[in-house]
Amino acid sequence: MWIWFVIAAFALILELFSGTFVLLLICLGAIAxxxxxxxxxxxxxxxxxLAIIPVIGIFVLKRMGKFHLRNPLASEADSNLNLDIGKSVFVEKWDDERRLALVKFRGAQWQAKPADNYxxxxxxxxxxxxxxxxxxIIEPVGGR
Structure with a gap:
């Protein structure tokens, strides 16, 4: 009997590090x-x-719109994580062959690449x- 509660505690501790609801649902399944x-x-x-409760929980959370499997690359354009998103830079000259430019941003020189649709x-x-x-990754201000 106690092994289920150990598994639940372990899943709960790991949940604190992961920030997803999956391990929390596994914890609830282990408690059940x-x-x-x-x-x-x-x-x-x-x-x-143990198997059914997490699956039902995922379906319920998905229906409520609270559960999303995030694309790991989505954070590169998330302005909540990256405060530089939306800031302006000035491009003096593009290297047409390599499709990149060097721009000054926050006191340092950065490599800038055009957006895919640019x-x-x-x-x-x-x-x-x-x-x-x-x-x-940049795009021109005021249209293309």
């Missing part, structure tokens, strides 16, 4: 399995509770729309 074990129900019922490389004021590695 522990209660089933305390009630001396069959091991099959305990395992079923066809014609023009100089002037640009807006940062993402940061990939050490490169700013």
């Amino acid at each position: 399995a522990g209660v089933a074990s305390w009630l001396q129900l069959d091991i099959i019922i305990q395992l079923a509770l 066809e014609k490389l023009i100089s002037g004021k640009h807006r940062i729309i993402a940061i990939r590695g050490i490169s700013l």
Whole structure:
């Protein structure tokens, strides 16, 4: 019986580090399995509770719009994580061959690349729309 509560505690501790609801749902499933074990129900019922409760929880959270499997690359354009998103830079000259420019931003020189839908490389004021590695992804301000 106690093993289910140890699994629940372990899942809860890991949940604190991950920030997803998946391990929290596994924790709830393990607690339900522990209660089933305390009630001396069959091991099959305990395992079923451990498996079914997280699955039902995911469906409920998805219906409520609270559960999203995030694209790990989505954070590169998330202005809540990256405060530089939306800031302006000035492009003096593009290297047409390599499709990049060097821009001054926050007192340092950065490599800037055009956004995927940015066809014609023009100089002037640009807006940062993402940061990939050490490169700013930019698009012109005021249309293309």
